[in-house]
Amino acid sequence: MTKKPEYRDLFPGALEMMILQTLSKKPMHGYALAQQIKRVSDDLLQIEEGSLYPALQRMLKTGWLESEMGLSPKGRPVRIFKVTEAGTNHLQEEISSFEQMFAGIRRVLAIAEL
């Protein structure tokens, strides 16, 4: 089957999580979202900007996001994405399971150090 480039350096669901987290702070349009994720992750996570778009479409379809017309900070008419209630719930679940997993890994690493 075809490879999905957006998952190259991330675990499944990570991109969605980052998008939800970012948008839950503030709704924004695609370009701004890409810049924000880049800035926050300090370019540590190498993602193609384009790979956001299939993810955004998937999340629109699932109902985690919705979009509406708005203005960019520079005054261009753009499509603004914002998180729905379902998206918020999903993010909560993801974060808690991510934290659990992370705690687990931590503990294993700690034991290994002994």
Next chain:
Amino acid sequence: MRWFQQLFSRRRRYHELHESIQEHLEEKIEDLMEDGMSREIAEQTARRQFGNVTLIEERSREVWQWPRWESFLADLKFAVRQLFRNPGFTVTVIFTLALSIGANTAIFSIVNALMLKSLPYPHPERMGTIYTRVTGMSAWDERHKLMYEQWQLLRDDVPALLSAVSSPHTSGVNLEAGSHVQYLQAGRISARYLDVLGVQPAMGRNFSDLEDRAHGPNAAILSYSLWRNTFASNPNILGQAVLLKGAPYTVIGVLSEETITPLNADIYTALQLGPEGEGNGTNVEAITRLRDGATWQEADSEINRAWLHRAHRYELNDDPNAQVSYHSVPLQKGVTAKLRPQALALMLATGFILLIASANLAGLTLVRVLRRSPEFATRLALGASRWQIQKQLWVENLLLALLGGTVGVAVGFVALRGLLQLLPEHYLPVAKVPLDGRVLAFTLAISLLTSMLFGMFPALAMRKFRLRSAIASHSATGGDPLRVRQALIVSEVALTVVLLAASGLLIRTLIHLQTLPAGFDATGVITAKASLDDVRYHDAAAFRKLLSESTAAMRQIPGVQATAVGQSLPYERALLNGVTISDGKDAGLQGMTDDVYITPDYFRTLQIPLLAGRSFTDADGPETQHVAIVNQSFARKYFHGTNPVGHYVNKDTRIVGVVQDVPIAPGIDATAPLTGEETMYIPAAQTDPPLLAMLHVFFQPNWIVRTSGPVEGLTAQMQRALSSADPDLPFSGFYNMRDLMAKALATQRVEVALLSTMAALALLLSTVGIFALVANIVAQKTREIGIRIALGSTIRQAMVHIGAPGVWASTLGLILGLVLCAGALRAMHSVLYGVSVYDVPTILIVVLTLAVVTLVATVAPALRIAGIDPAKTLRED
């Protein structure tokens, strides 16, 4: 509904997506330019950081699609385009598929109607008939006819079953309606016959026990068509009397339009079977219906208990120590038993056709796939996966198979109509042979199966496809397609050989039967039947008067040389009867013979040679010495070839002559469809008067006329002559002796027609296969042939080189086919007459046919070699 909305909002979504991405890029470029980049560099950078725009847009759009379905649709569109681009290939494939699938559809419709469809009665699974199983010296297990004693016991002592009996066939009767008399087919059924079928008359009722009793009151039930056509749908017909068989019969019922009985008669009368006469022999057939709450096991044990202690156990006649038992068999199996092996053999033959067609198509598609190598190489190089190309190929095959299947259904429908026309009336024991859902499902299934069979080889070839060498050489690679194709030809030729040999044997059988020494002269003979199952002719004197007056009147017709009446004719069955030799060293010897009553001119009219003694004369009357004339077979069997003239049989009947055998439908020993059986002719005037009534229920006598040449209006004059003796006696129709022979050999003719069609189809497909193989080699090797010719090879040598693979494949196929024949044809043993399973002329003709066909199929395409210009082919590429 969500998917429905999605479908319509999709275009808008795509548009938004496209815009978002464009905005993204523009904003990025602006930002980069603000950082001091030139527009050109900024654009490049933006695109690099964004990724493949087209691909990302496609992936994003896919989120809203059903990817599998839509990619299938795209494949399908592409497949349709491919098929249109190659009309020659497409038409060949669809034509091949249509023929083979059509043949399968037609034959399967018959198998379906005979074996799979339920009988058209309520709860058909509770309907049965009874088989007699005899083990011992002569073993058999079949639906045997019953005698009165058995019927009585079955009716009264088998409470698990509701049972009924009927005459096995309809017989001709006269019905007077208004001013004229009609010749109709009457079925004789017992009380409860319609109850066993689960059928209620549309009007009136079934026969009562009283009406079914021997010498009971005359009653009749009309079929719907008779009621409508002859009685103008008279609503007050019940209780009225109609003049049937010369006597008044009270109409007690009318069947509904939908009602079908196994007898399929115009009119029904009560069987009225008693212990005497007809009931004294096995003359009726039983049908049964399991009563509520009973099981077939209970029924069978009741039948065995009732029948094993009968007074007259004819099953033990041949072997007093034989083990006899009875068992119920589903009625459908009982009525179709005789046709099952033939239907299944035909199904096998059409299966062969399907395999042959698949082999051909595999060869064709294989070549086509290899020809499309450059296309696949390009697609692979552009990033398509092997799976995507495979999928594309399968979609094309599937499309072809479905197109072929659709045309095949049409071909099958036409073929089935033709086939049913070919069959004699009432040949199939079912009223309808529909193309129903089951047939269509079968056709769909075999279409898919075919596509699997012929799609397999190209798919395998694709797996070995080497991208690099394919691009380098512009030509086919992977495996050795020639070997594969040759193997395909070998197998299809082998199957063709089996079909050819089988149909050859059947043709030889038919020829043998049709050219049996006739023993009489059929030219200029016209015959017509009339029904004497009529109270007026229960009187022997009236019967004698009718025969002499009517034959005398027919002799007066100008151009008529001779005329006679016979109870049965050559090619027909005769009355099976016992005979006792009354004098000589074998006195007391009992055996069976076919009895035929005739008028004095019978042998002269048919020109059956008298070998010894004298013929009958008008002087052989009821009061004079009882006489008989026997045929050669009779003399051989009962007098060991010595002259029987002067000897006595059946106490007081004196044999006065011997005549040559004529072929008749066998009654004593059914070893062949036509035989020269022991036959005893007796003067019609000396027929036992009590026997007359029963005899004329079974047999409608024939008026025979011999003319020197064509006589205008002969049949009308014959009818007038008969009417001069009895104005109320209609003829059933007029036949020549060829018609009678054709009727007797109907099964064989049908077998020959069907199997020969299959064999011809197989031969055609194999020819196309060999032709395509060689033609393809010529096309592929044009350059090589050019070099060969340039290097001094003659055209003849080049042709031999090119044609050899086709000839080899065909020869190997022939040998393999003959080996297969050695095993497979033995199964045909029981349907062959006058020809052995390993028949040298048949095999020679098969070999010769294949040789000619192979030669034509290889030489025709190889002739193109002559047109090859070496200089030109070498300059190419």
